[in-house]
Amino acid sequence: MDVRVTNVRKEFDRFPALHDVSLDIHSGELIALLGPSGSGKTTLLRLIAGLEMPTTGRIFFGDTDASEWTVQQRNIGFVFQHYALFRHMTILENVSFGLKVRPRSTRPPAGEIRRRALELLDLVQLSGLEKRYPNQLSGGQRQRVALARALAIEPAVLLLDEPFGALDAQVRRELRKWLREIHDRTGHTTVFVTHDQEEALELSDRLCVMSQGHVEQVGTPDTIYDQPSSPFVFGFIGESSQLPVTLVDGEIRHGNTAIGQSSGPLTAGPARLFFRPHDVDIVEPGAGLTGTVHSSRRVGGTRRVELDLGAGQLAEIDLPFDQAFSQSAAISFRPRRWQLFSAG
Amino acid sequence: MGFTLAYFSLIIMLPLLALAIRSAGLGPMGFWAAATDPRVLGALRVSFVTALIAAAINVVFGTLIAWVLVRYRFPGRRIFDAIIDLPFALPTAVAGIALTAIYAPNGVVGSLFAPLGWRIAYTPAGIVIAMVFIGLPFVVRTIQPILEEVSHEVEEASATLGASRFQTITRVLLPSLTPAILTGFALAFARGVGEYGSIIFIAGNIPFVSEIAPLLIYIRLQEFNYVGATVIATVMLLISFALLFAINLIQAWSRRRYGYGH
């Protein structure tokens, strides 16, 4: 189901957590809300769920205004970071809970509830554990139970709040892949909150990057990574360096070094240049930006070198890990791809 | 270390040993005969039945009070929270005469019921009142810390799954409190069964009707019938031990299954 958030503002005790946020969530997509803590991503998720009510603004489920619906009326599936399983119920009872509490008129017969719950446990690969208690499962297993429980009510939207945040790195990666598979199989519209950009980039169809209660950019992982629309997004997603530059007749200059032509709307005056460490070309000494090696470290298959460009400016570039250079050697490079943002 | 054990033996073990030896000296037949004396059975019945009723009342109101104190904010909450411990601090004899003054037919509350023909003081109802007074903090103080630990997320999870607030409370919250409630019940019950000071004033102490077992021990002692007193005490002790054991079982079971005990 489509979910539309329009001009939503949320205050807690007069302190604004979200300012005028709008977001269209398409039916069947897997969208990530990504941002640092305090960016309002969890608040937005809880507003969609109906666990919080917006101060102003509206939320539509399909074409219907759901702003006034209670959490129970919204029929959403919610997965919490710390699982929030019912400790006194078995796994099967946990998964069946949402169906068992329905009013008699819409409640499936007991046999049907059991069948469906077992089916879901099978989907999350926990068959055979239905008689266990949550306390007897590992963290990863608990989160899978939580997902099965949320799916049991056939939710209009599936909402996950940092679902892998409490798990260790290995389990995290496994569950990430597995969540994607489940999503592809069931096709639920899914919104998940994360502060882990790797997770968001890998898992989602689209990302919504948030900062300080605003939506910074919404787009596919490729768009977000390759065409960040703001300095915040460029800095927050992936590795990057920024340099103060001056535009003269559309030419980008760093000091006396010309870097290239500005293709954007900025043509004159000071600006900020952003580029990624792997988007650089090494050039002849003096033919580009030149800096001395400040430090270097091994990152995966490359060597990341921090160059001191003088005047306290540092830039990071990637070199082949087998390229030899000495400490405080001078290296010249030129960014291959970049983005310009106005200074300030 | 040595001091600890010596003091401990002197104060606790020696007296208990005396009790055991005395009742063992009676022989099984003699013990049985003394334990099944009709007046003894009557007193035990009064003690256990009233304690059961009082503990049940305390479970209901104790849970409610713990809930209100943990979940709601209202003026005077901290004072009421402190007042819960009054029965721990107020000497039982004082509580006894005060409760009697209130619930006697001419007392503040008693006079409300007297015209209806209901007597509270000097009947088993009075015993229940006194036991409710002394047992209440056990239930509240057992449930309170567990309730404080219940995560908000569990309630939200229940709501997102479509459960009404009432369903969340009855199916999610209360069941997760069950071990604490059972423990509180057992503690209040054990305390009620053994209580003496606050009850003897309000009970009326009529054999077979409102005479409690601890009072009968006292009466036997006054008659220098040490054997009779010892037998009643032994029976009560055995039942208390069984209760303690049950409490431990509840907690072990709850820890094993849910990962938390009381």
Next chain:
Amino acid sequence: MATKLTARRRRKASPTSESPLVQGLLIALSLLFMGVILLLPLYAVFHEALSKGIGSYFAALLEPDAQSAIRLTLLVAAIAVPLNLIFGLAASWAIAKFEFKGKAFLITLIDLPFSVSPVISGLVYVLLFGAGSVLGPFLKSYGIEVLFALPGIVLATIFVTFPFVARELIPLMQDQGSGDEEAALSLGANGWQTFFRVTLPNIKWGLLYGVLLCNARAMGEFGAVAVVSGKIRGQTTTIPLQVEMLYNEYNATAAFALASLLALLALVTLVLKSALEWRFSAEIAAGNH
């Protein structure tokens, strides 16, 4: 329109709380119950004590038997509380810092006086020191009276109050472990210095808390003391026993006057206890009661 919506939403209960109406009802019901069950008796004590005027209130307190009961109660507490304080320290020290066989059993037994009827607590001393016992006549031949005399009352009081300090300190000391002490010892402090400069400051508020509860119970104990005291007026009657005797003699005003002293003690205890809990909650382990 926005403001109208806001107002309507505010009134709606959040998904994890009850509507204000339900909350109000539950609060009212709880407070009513607590008022009737807990506060009314407290009020009744002072009301009855002062029912015949302030003059007869003080007359009742100054009466010689009352005076002697007050003195005896203070004396008993003055003996029993320090002894239990020392024992409590020693026991919790032993339990927290050492491993030994039967430790779990010892912890269980420390709670025993809480779950035993006070009358039974008294009874065991009657059996131990009474006419038919071995010890009683033996001590009597040396002129030592235990039963129906001060020693019996003190022993019974110690028995019923001895868990308070110990069980307050055990969780506290177990929590703190022995790291601090080991550090102090490694820095060259001797055992006593370590105890007074490291251990004691760490547990002082918990200790005070336990002593407070122990004292309240020691001064107010009724059932156990009633059994061993013999209730000799002016000699072996503590305040609670004197209250009972006056009450049974239909001298209710005097009984309530004396009782009001104990009720005051209870109130002071509660106030101090709450103050300690609010200020030092982190330093007082949750192991009370």
